[in-house]
Structure formats: C-alpha cells, structure tokens
Amino acid sequence: MASKNIEQEQPPGGEITLPGVLHALSDPVRLEIVLKLAESGEIACGCFGLAMPKSSLSHHFKVLRSSGVVATKREGKNWVNSLRRKDLDALFPGVLDSVIAAAHARQKMESPRK
Amino acid sequence: MASKNIEQEQPPGGEITLPGVLHALSDPVRLEIVLKLAESGEIACGCFGLAMPKSSLSHHFKVLRSSGVVATKREGKNWVNSLRRKDLDALFPGVLDSVIAAAHARQKMESPRK
DNA sequence: TGTTTGGTTTGACAATAATCGAACTGTATT
DNA sequence: AATACAGTTCGATTATTGTCAAACCAAACA
Numbered sequence: 001m002a003s004k005n006i007e008q009e010q011p012p013g014g015e016i017t018l019p020g021v022l023h024a025l026s027d028p029v030r031l032e033i034v035l036k037l038a039e040s041g042e043i044a045c046g047c048f049g050l051a052m053p054k055s056s057l058s059h060h061f062k063v064l065r066s067s068g069v070v071a072t073k074r075e076g077k078n079w080v081n082s083l084r085r086k087d088l089d090a091l092f093p094g095v096l097d098s099v100i101a102a103a104h105a106r107q108k109m110e111s112p113r114k
Numbered sequence: 115m116a117s118k119n120i121e122q123e124q125p126p127g128g129e130i131t132l133p134g135v136l137h138a139l140s141d142p143v144r145l146e147i148v149l150k151l152a153e154s155g156e157i158a159c160g161c162f163g164l165a166m167p168k169s170s171l172s173h174h175f176k177v178l179r180s181s182g183v184v185a186t187k188r189e190g191k192n193w194v195n196s197l198r199r200k201d202l203d204a205l206f207p208g209v210l211d212s213v214i215a216a217a218h219a220r221q222k223m224e225s226p227r228k
Numbered sequence: 229t230g231t232t233t234g235g236t237t238t239g240a241c242a243a244t245a246a247t248c249g250a251a252c253t254g255t256a257t258t
Numbered sequence: 259a260a261t262a263c264a265g266t267t268c269g270a271t272t273a274t275t276g277t278c279a280a281a282c283c284a285a286a287c288a
Contacts, residue, residue, distance in 0.1 A: 099206075
C-alpha cells in the first residue's frame with residue numbers, strides 16, 4: 001500500500017504549481033535534500049546524512065514529491081529519488097537551476113522562521 | 115512608531131536568506147504583489163486591486179519586507195513599495211527573475227496548500 | 229518462514245502562519 | 259484643531275506545518 005500511495009502522490013506535470021514548488025523549496029532541510037540530489041543524480045532516502053528521525057525525513061520527501069519537485073521510485077528495497085528537472089524546467093524555466101545555484105553558493109542557509 | 119518599525123523590519127542584504135525569500139514568494143497573494151511590482155516599479159499598497167481587508171494585505175507586505183523581497187518607504191501619506199532587485203540579484207542571481215517570469219507566464223497560480 | 233532492512237503511515241503535539249475586525253499612527257487637507 | 263486618508267498594529271481565531279515515537283509494510287535474504 002505504501003508504494004501505491006507514493007505513485008498517487010506525484011502530480012502530473014500539469015498540476016505542478018509555482019507556489020507549491022516554492023513552498024517545498026523554502027525549508028532548509030528540503031533545500032539541502034534538493035542540493036544533494038542536484039549533485040548526485042539519484043539517491044536513496046537514507047543516504048543524506050541528515051540528523052533527523054526517519055519519519056521527519058519521510059515527511060520532507062513527501063512534501064517534495066507532492067509538490068512535484070522530486071520523483072520517487074522503488075528499486076529493490078530502496079527508494080530512489082531524483083529531481084523532476086524536465087518537468088520543472090518546462091514549467092518554470094530557470095527557477096530550479098537558480099535556486100540550486102544560490103543554495104550551493106551559500107551553504108549558510110538559516111531558517112526562514114524565528 | 116509605525117514608520118520606525120517599518121525601517122527596522124527590512125533586513126540588510128547580508129541577512130536575507132534563501133529559504134526566507136522562497137517562503138515569501140510561495141504564497142499566491144504575495145506572488146501577485148511581486149508580479150505587479152515587477153511590472154510597475156513602485157506602487158503604493160492600496161493600488162493592488164486585491165480583494166482583502168487592509169490588515170491581511172498589510173500582513174503580506176510585512177512578510178515580503180521582513181524577508182528582504184520588498185522595500186517600503188513613506189512618501190507623503192502613501193507607502194511606496196519596490197522590489198529589492200539589486201540585493202536579491204547579488205545574493206541569489208536569477209532567482210527573482212525566473213520566478214517572476216514563471217508567474218507571469220501562467221497567471222493560473224493555485225494555492226500550494228490543500 | 230522468520231528476520232533484517234529501508235522507508236512509509238499514523239497519531240499527537242508544538243510552532244508558524246493566514247485571516248479578519250477593531251483600534252491606532254502619521255500625513256495631509258480643510 | 260478637526261477630519262479624512264493610507265496603512266500599520268493588536269488580539270483572537272483558525273488552518274498548516276514541522277517534529278517525533280510507534281506501528282506498519284514490502285523487498286531481500288537467511
């Protein structure tokens with residue numbers, strides 16, 4: 001059942017919205033995830049060296065998936081994530097690239113709130 | 115006192131964060147405000163034709179200000195807003211431009227939540 | 229079949245954020 | 259001085275979100 005939900009979770013390209021994508025990218029943890037995906041192509045969820053419980057990480061991946069930023073597939077017993085570059089570049093040209101470049105330039109990403 | 119707070123509200127360039135900016139841009143109302151500012155240069159708050167109470171609008175302007183996206187100045191009895199293009203382009207090259215272009219391309223901006 | 233592995237789902241709680249009415253402040257006009 | 263005007267601030271309410279522990283599930287392997 002887990003895998004079925006995951007499939008339903010990922011919106012087709014036409015339903016991806018700009019505010020949704022920006023919101024997904026507006027969290028420091030998720031931004032770091034996106035950054036690593038941009039560098040490494042495809043990664044399994046666990047390989048992010050982020051000090052968080054699995055459930056928190058899973059939540060962030062869910063936000064990234066349901067906003068259309070990342071795609072997740074089963075591959076053996078791992079879940080492999082990748083950026084939906086094609087879709088995003090077609091819908092919002094330059095947005096993902098510039099955000100990644102900016103985040104990469106300054107690893108100093110403080111929280112937006114408080 | 116209102117005007118004094120407004121000055122303190124706007125962070126210097128060095129304190130503008132990428133997640134903060136993305137969060138500010140992730141709301142449809144604020145995105146529309148930014149879009150109009152991009153087209154028209156400087157505008158007073160009232161001239162946005164948005165169907166909201168003043169306090170709600172003011173809230174959105176506050177978020178935009180405190181994230182560093184817009185600057186607000188008194189001019190006579192109006193408050194004049196403008197995008198902080200120079201700061202944003204220096205910090206996050208291409209981000210604001212591509213977001214504005216994407217938002218402009220598709221006025222169909224649905225809410226990120228729900 | 230049982231167990232480990234990698235990640236999801238659920239449920240609960242705390243923190244943030246959006247919305248609105250009402251009171252307020254500074255500027256200009258009379 | 260009194261009033262109008264533009265927008266802010268306050269306070270309360272509601273909706274979203276982030277965080278975590280615990281239970282769960284499917285794939286791989288013993």
